[in-house]
Amino acid sequence: MKNSMLKAVSSAALAGALVMAPIAASAEPYTPPTTPPSDTDTTYTAAPGVPVTVALGGFQAGEPVSVTVSGLNADDATLASIVKIAATSPAASYTAAGDGTVAPTVTLPANASGTYTVTGVGTVSGVVSAATITVAAAAGGAGVGTEDGLAATGLDSNSLLTLWVGGGALLLAGGSIVVASAVRRQRQSTI
Known part of the structure; x- marks a missing residue:
């Protein structure tokens, strides 16, 4: 009785899926939403900590424009040396000029x-x-990390020593637990 009921429910579910499959197949195709026009063709070069003014355009005259900065350590960048930027949230609001442009001044962080x-x-x-x-x-191509300008590479030996000492202490503790439990079993079996 139990197996026949399970078979009946399974058959009904399968039949329902087969009946509904053509309905799902005839649904309207997905059309992605249209995106507003974009003006992305300007590239600037700047040194860390030095302000650079960038031009953004294509906006309506007098329109409020929300400006953000994204990149490594962008939360330390500043717009016009006043507003601190968060890479994921609108940082500053500007008003587009009569020609539809804004020109925010960005100062990249020292570690940019x-x-x-x-x-x-x-x-x-x-x-x-x-x-x-x-x-x-x-x-000058100077590196970071050593007096001679070369980049510091490899592993610090002090860190490696700490890793070996910690690993050895864990092995010693584990071995002690194994030996102690073996001795305890031995004593209990002789009693």
């Missing part, structure tokens, strides 16, 4: 490296405009 993207989004038109700032290489 790689590329940063300054993005402006028109709050009325939805236009997205972006500029890329590439961090300039350090002058």
Whole structure:
């Protein structure tokens, strides 16, 4: 009785799925939402800690524009040396000039490296405009980490020593537990 009931429920579920499959197949195809026009073709080069003014365009005249900076350590970058930037939230609001442009001044953090993207989004038109700032290489090719200008590579021997001592202590503790439990079993079996 139990098996026949299970078979009946399974058959009904399978039949229902087969009946509903054509309905799902005839659903309307997905059309992605249209995105507002974009003006992304400007690239700048800047040194860490040096302000650079970027041009973002394509907005309506007088439109409020929300500007953000994203990139490595972008939360330490500043717009116009006043507003602290968070890479994931709108950082500053500017008003587009009569020609539809805004020109925020961005100061990259002292430890900046790689590329940063300054993005402006028109709050009325939805236009997205972006500029890329590439961090300039350090002058003279000096490396970081050693007196001779070469990059510090490899592993610090003090860290390795700590790892070996900690691992040895864990092995010693584990071995002691095994020996103690073996001795306890031995004593209990002789009693």
